[in-house]
Amino acid sequence: MPKVLPHILAPLLLTAALGAQAVQAQEQDQSRDTLALAATEDQGTYLVGPDGRPVYIMITEHGAGDDLDPLQSCEEQCRVEWPVVTIDDDITTGEGVESDLADTVEWRGEQALTYRGQPLFYFYRDSAGEAPEGQGIFSHGGHWALLAPDGTPFEDEIAPDPEQTEGEFQ
Numbered sequence: 001m002p003k004v005l006p007h008i009l010a011p012l013l014l015t016a017a018l019g020a021q022a023v024q025a026q027e028q029d030q031s032r033d034t035l036a037l038a039a040t041e042d043q044g045t046y047l048v049g050p051d052g053r054p055v056y057i058m059i060t061e062h063g064a065g066d067d068l069d070p071l072q073s074c075e076e077q078c079r080v081e082w083p084v085v086t087i088d089d090d091i092t093t094g095e096g097v098e099s100d101l102a103d104t105v106e107w108r109g110e111q112a113l114t115y116r117g118q119p120l121f122y123f124y125r126d127s128a129g130e131a132p133e134g135q136g137i138f139s140h141g142g143h144w145a146l147l148a149p150d151g152t153p154f155e156d157e158i159a160p161d162p163e164q165t166e167g168e169f170q
Helices: 004-031 076-081
Strands: 036-040 044-048 056-059 102-107 110-115 142-146
Antiparallel strands (some): 056 142
16 A cells, blocks of 8 residues: 555645646736836846836838838738737736836727837847847838837937938938
């Protein structure tokens, strides 16, 4: 009988240990804010989404932009490279994030996360905890910009000031 006991207890102990890890992981996921801040030496402080990756807005109003609403401008291939940040739960914000600027908008049956009225996107090459790679890219009809905590885009690396380049992009 003593030899049977380890064969019964081992699977039970393994199941209990795995269950405890799953609960701990779930608690960590639930404690992560919808929007938080991260910083790099090059970029400074910027917003990150629920999975810890940088979030961007699509600026379509100047330069060679297409002047469309970003959720309309970013179609099929664009959404592969720049997926819309969607959420299922209430918005929570980390320290330094202005909660009154965070909201959602109904988009294709999902809740797209917005900040200062702009829909938020991830860049497919970014990883949580790593430096952002999408800042200043022009693609799919717009320029892509990180957001400062106050909701202003990091535009200095994106497009020239339209006042100073009048007629240059026409």
